[in-house]
């Protein structure tokens with residue numbers, strides 16, 4: 028951290044102390060827009076935003092935000108009431124369009140609004156509805172509908188949820204974190220909005236993805252909803268449409284770059300870890316160029332992980348091992364799989380690194396094992412097949428660049444198209460993390476018919492639905508019912524008649540991140556190690572029975588997400604114990620934790636999962 032930043036932080040700290048002394052009274056005064064008469068407000072922070080009489084939403088001025096402890100609780104763009112009404116009316120009128128252009132369920136956004144209103148009114152009831160109907164409502168609070176929500180966020184924004192830190196808040200964050208009402212926060216999901224699902228840069232509106240991920244933390248992992256915090260770091264946007272949109276809620280400037288960007292993220296990390304030293308921070312939907320750099324920067328100092336790089340990798344590995352078992356082969360045959368990956372961004376590279384590591388481990392972790400593992404992958408990005416001839420190659424993709432000579436033997440060259448690569452390689456698996464809907468065209472799927480596998484697998488993992496590389500209908504109709512299929516967003520199974528079903532698995536990091544977070548929290552580990560991530564992935568891979576995988580079911584149905592999450596959390600804790608990383612959680616200290624057997628460990632996890640039951644607020648004293 029630069030000296031200037033340190034100075035800003037210390038001035039911000041003295042401001043906190045100053046504020047606690049000066050403003051200890053709950054009542055404070057500010058001037059109303061009509062009449063300039065001072066109004067006494069007996070509330071501050073979220074209480075004002077939740078009070079319909081005092082609330083002005085995005086129209087609170089910066090002075091009001093500062094004086095009323097509102098800073099960070101609203102998106103940064105201050106609007107006037109005319110703009111607010113315009114935003115509201117546009118949203119009202121947009122309803123009809125959304126019914127036409129939305130995801131396959133035309134009522135998805137209407138359902139999201141109803142659920143969101145319940146979330147605002149009664150959190151316990153909201154999570155009870157979500158948990159009891161997770162199959163039906165995960166696609167509403169999470170992918171695909173959450174993508175549509177982020178795209179329409181300026182209209183949907185009502186009551187703020189979570190915190191907003193912006194480039195304008197440099198030097199202020201250490202004091203702003205105290206505007207959040209919860210004394211304890213266990214889990215933060217943070218985004219900078221630069222790559223929301225496959226929808227690109229949505230700027231401040233990307234907060235929706237952090238909210239959606241945390242809904243799953245509560246529903247699947249039983250993290251207490253009072254202790255979760257969605258965060259948006261608004262460093263600007265490079266989305267030209269948003270930069271010109273008068274209704275955009277974020278900073279209307281281009282994204283900060285280089286040290287300016289890193290300084291903001293550093294300041295945010297220092298602020299949240301100062302107030303909540305045990306919090307776990309999940310980085311979500313950062314564009315690739317920052318996803319890897321920030322992961323390297325923080326992973327050895329903070330309890331954090333990147334869901335798109337590490338969570339996705341674990342889920343993909345579990346699915347790939349399932350695809351091996353579905354062929355009636357043992358998992359140890361994984362290093363023989365030929366895998367073509369379309370997409371070399373944060374998700375694609377994350378999967379490639381983890382798959383190579385898993386293969387190398389299975390082959391004995393020698394140098395030859397590593398080389399042999401490396402040769403099982405062919406990577407195609409927007410410019411085609413990546414080979415050593417590629418100019419200005421991304422350093423993260425460099426290790427997967429194929430040798431020219433080898434490729435010549437397969438009739439392939441630098442920049443070869445996906446269909447050429449599939450024809451030349453005849454892979455066992457075609458895995459898409461490209462964010463390009465329909466990339467696995469009829470031609471590509473036809474080429475997959477040449478696969479040397481007895482059960483070829485298609486992983487169309489991009490989100491939301493319209494960005495999926497292909498639909499299960501397309502894949503099964505071309506490759507037949509024997510094929511294995513997984514997609515990032517949910518699709519319905521394909522019926523072939525006479526009781527035959529093409530199973531559509533949901534290959535989404537939602538099967539891992541809640542368990543990784545819960546396991547880390549309950550172990551007290553100060554970092555999220557590679558071993559803990561690997562344990563999570565192996566637990567997911569082993570969850571499906573032999574009978575299920577032979578039917579092509581390689582991931583659990585979402586109705587079992589709470590059970591699988593509990594097991595993953597236990598596996599993560601067990602690994603943390605083996606690596607001597609545990610520091611304990613609440614009354615369970617490290618030594619006690621180390622003594623638990625498998626059954627007791629599961630019980631410990633289960634007992635620490637929040638359930639949506641009304642607490643007793645008043646005891647009868649007669």
Ligand SMILES: NC(=O)C1=CN([C@@H]2O[C@H](COP(=O)(O)OP(=O)(O)OC[C@H]3O[C@@H](n4cnc5c(N)ncnc54)[C@H](O)[C@@H]3O)[C@@H](O)[C@H]2O)C=CC1
Nearest residue numbers: 224225370371372373374408409461462489490515535536
């Ligand atoms: N199912 C899951 O659990 C997850 C899915 N994803 C999805 O993965 C997608 C990609 O995410 P990131 O890697 O972060 O994005 P990114 O933007 O960093 O990477 C996209 C990659 O796709 C490549 N690409 C673009 N057009 C292509 C084409 N025509 N053919 C082949 N490659 C092409 C780009 O060159 C780039 O390498 C998104 O849609 C996201 O929703 C991401 C994380 C988890």
Ligand SMILES: CC(=O)C(=O)O
Nearest residue numbers: 224312335490535536
């Ligand atoms: C699922 C997820 O994290 C993504 O699509 O980015």
Ligand SMILES: [Mg+2]
Nearest residue numbers: 224311312335
């Ligand atoms: Mg993501």
